[in-house]
Amino acid sequence: MAQLALALYLVYLALAFGLRAWLQSRRTGDHGFRFGAFAASPAERAGALLFVLALALGLAGPVLELAGLLGAFEALRAPLLGSALAVFGIAGTLHAQLAMGSSWRVGVDPDERTALRTEGPFRLVRNPIFAWMILTAAGLALLVPNLASLAALAALVIGIELQVRLVEEPHLLRTHGEAYASWARRTGRFVPGVGRL
Numbered sequence: 168m169a170q171l172a173l174a175l176y177l178v179y180l181a182l183a184f185g186l187r188a189w190l191q192s193r194r195t196g197d198h199g200f201r202f203g204a205f206a207a208s209p210a211e212r213a214g215a216l217l218f219v220l221a222l223a224l225g226l227a228g229p230v231l232e233l234a235g236l237l238g239a240f241e242a243l244r245a246p247l248l249g250s251a252l253a254v255f256g257i258a259g260t261l262h263a264q265l266a267m268g269s270s271w272r273v274g275v276d277p278d279e280r281t282a283l284r285t286e287g288p289f290r291l292v293r294n295p296i297f298a299w300m301i302l303t304a305a306g307l308a309l310l311v312p313n314l315a316s317l318a319a320l321a322a323l324v325i326g327i328e329l330q331v332r333l334v335e336e337p338h339l340l341r342t343h344g345e346a347y348a349s350w351a352r353r354t355g356r357f358v359p360g361v362g363r364l
Contacts, residue, residue: 168244168246168249168310168311169229169230169232169233169310169311170229170233171246171310172221172228172229172232172249172253172307172310172311172316173226173229173230173233173259173285175187175250175253175254175306175307176225176226176229176256176307179253179256179257179303180185180222181258182257182260182261183260183261183264183300184273186199187261187264187265187271188260188273190265191269191271194269195269195276196271200217200356201272201273201274201275202281203352206313207275207277208334210329210330210333210334210335211275211329211330211333211334213326213329214326214327214329214330214333214334215274215326215330216326217322217323217325217326218323218326218327218330220319220320220322220326220364221319221320221323221326221339222319223319224315224316224318224319225239225304225307225315225316225319225323226278227315227319228307228311228313228319229307229311229316230263231313231315232311232313232344237313237314237315238313239311239312240312240313240314240317241312243308243309243311243317244309244311244312245247245309246309246310248309249306249307249308249309250306250307250310251306252302252303252305252309253306253307253310254304254306255299255302255306256299256300256302256303256304256305256306257299257303259288259298259299259302259323260296260299260300260303262288262299263288263295263296263298263299264296265288266284266286266287266288266289266295267284268280268282268295269281269290270282270283270284273361275334275335275338277338280342283339283342283343283347283350285350285354289354290354290356291354291355291359292356292357292358292359293332293350293351293354293355293356293357293362294327294335294356294357295308297327297330297331297357298357298358300323300327301320301323301324301327301357304319304320304323304324305320307319307320308320321326331356336351336364348364351363351364358363
């Protein structure tokens, strides 16, 4: 299972970050990455650091198991469910990223104004990319349920919560005002109907 988890993880990174950034650059001349998070507010720094930690631990989980350096919690291993969640999560992440069009960004530039996307997967939840990313990480953790993979899932969830609640939502409310507030009142944060403002 560790080989499958590693292969899925590498495909995920290539599609969600490599391919998406390449498409963004071809369409707009801008790769979409905003690296100011490490010089921004403490919440944004913490969210960014946790996200980077989650990426590193997500890779470490299957690599350490393949190397025989980290054992798994076998009672948590669920290969079929983990594979399905990871594949659906990867596909959902890419679909939601593409639905953002030229508004897609990794990170927030407080001086930048992008179009508010409320159609497609954004009709159901405000953060479908993050929701699918969490599903992907959960699937990978079920394939390789070791300390690194489970810590990756926890770091990702906490980092996303910090980023969304303390950085992105206030930024979008300042940028889009009532249009964002109205959408947020009727649309869940990560799950339809849950986390409405």
